[in-house]
Amino acid sequence: MGRSLWTVIRRDLRLALRQGSDSLMVVTFFVLCVVLFPFGVGPESGVLERISAGILWVTALLACMLSLDRLFQQEYEDGSLDLLTLSPVPLPVLVLGKVVAHWLTTGLPILLAAPVLAVLLHMNGDGFAVLVAAMALGTPTLSLIGAVGAALVLGARRGGVLLSLLVLPLYIPVLVFGVSAVDAAVMDFGFRAQLLILGAMLLGALALCPWAAAAALRQAVD
Amino acid sequence: MHRFANPARFLRLATILLPWAVGVTVISLVAGLAYALVLSPADYQQGETVRIMYIHVPAAWMGMFAYTMMAIASAVALIWKHPLADLAGKASAPVGAAFTLICLVTGSLWGKPMWGTWWVWDARLTSMLILLFLYLGYMALQSAFDDPRRGQKAASVLALVGFVNVPIIKFSVDWWNTLHQPASVVKMGGPAIDASMLVPLLLMALAFKGYYVVVLLIRIRTEIAEAKIRTLRMAELHG
Secondary structure (H helix, E strand, C coil): CHHHHHHHHHHHHHHHHHHCHHHHHHHHHHHHHHHHHHHHHCCCHHHHHHHHHHHHHHHHHHHHHHCCHHHHHHHHHHCHHHHHHHCCCCHHHHHHHHHHHHHHHHHHHHHHHHHHHHHHCCCCCCHHHHHHHHHHHHHHHHHHHHHHHHHHCCCCCCHHHHHHHHHHHHHHHHHHHHHHHHHHHHCCCCCHHHHHHHHHHHHHHHHHHHHHHHHHHHHHHC | CHHHHCHHHHHHHHHHHHHHHHHHHHHHHHHHHHHHHHHCCCECCCEHHHHHHHHHHHHHHHHHHHHHHHHHHHHHHHHHCCHHHHHHHHHHHHHHHHHHHHHHHHHHHHHHHHHCCCCCCCHHHHHHHHHHHHHHHHHHHHCCCCCHHHHHHHHHHHHHHHCCHHHHHHHHHHHCCCCCCCCCCCCCCCCCCCHHHHHHHHHHHHHHHHHHHHHHHHHHHHHHHHHHHHHHHHHHHHC
16 A cells, blocks of 8 residues: 555656646746735835735645646546546545645645745744744645545536635635744744644644545546 | 435425424514514613624524535435435525525624624634635535536535534634634523523524525425426437
């Protein structure tokens, strides 16, 4: 089972690497979106500093959401999803593998880009470490929840818009605690509780989402 | 449970139940409204605005209740492929969404005089807003597929995933410091609300629940009739 998990991760990573630009596009979107804000709200460092955590998190959510259609869409169209569901390996394990690969190609680049953008937004230096920690705990949760949404909309009309309606409300808790952790660190309050809650959400999502996504995939290939 | 998977049996049962449900709804609604709007006292702090509570609180309860019913129906439909459970889930969603919207709107109207603001981003209000989005997502997903059965199944999975939110709404006022007051009716040590206000509140809650049952029965009956028409049309075409 562990080996199949590893195989799925390696396959998806290889596909992402060979097709090239996907992962880069997500980060480019993330960077561009963040760069829009100084134009939108004005370049005063006070304003930007105050809302920097919010900008980074909201943009990370959007970037993550936009990349979700990559998770299962191609497999659904070329039929390899049928083979995956027929395999003797439990489907939740395969889903988990795909989610890990998705996180490695979207969550991780976003995570790496975030501190650089935080500098551009004049974020207080105290917030950097917490921002990275919160994103390290939060972005895998986004990928996990997103996998459920992506599996549900397979074959739907206007799947992209629908996906945002399904997934964004479920992303709100991650956003709330992610931003509040960074804000607390910047203002010199304790941020441990928020990080623990983010960790708890990650564990909860890890326990539930692969099964929910697998159930949704089975409905899709029926 | 599978006794009720037979639509004909369900229809017979619905025909018996419907007049009773309508009766309970009308009587408790009239009594509740009279009691709530006229007979019950105004609050010593909030004055007359406290009467918003008699709509707001039952609507909030029903918003969560309808979602819970929808989630249970979805689980039953997914596990046992129970055809009527599908219809029950489908019929619950718009009613629950309407109740949730009523709860949010009345809450906002109540918040303006009491808290001085239409809206605050605290845990109770936000989680209720998420509930509304979950209802909307459920209904959108249901109608997004060419094959209605596929849409229904996908929506059922979503209903189960979204159920995580219901306990969060319930306990949000205990877990976080919110502007919204903590639970005062259903709590340890009995309700912290005087009988003169509790009675109309419960009457209104009964009326709302009765209304939900009435609409649910009518909607399921309509769905069954629609399915019949579809089958007849198909038979005619291929006849």
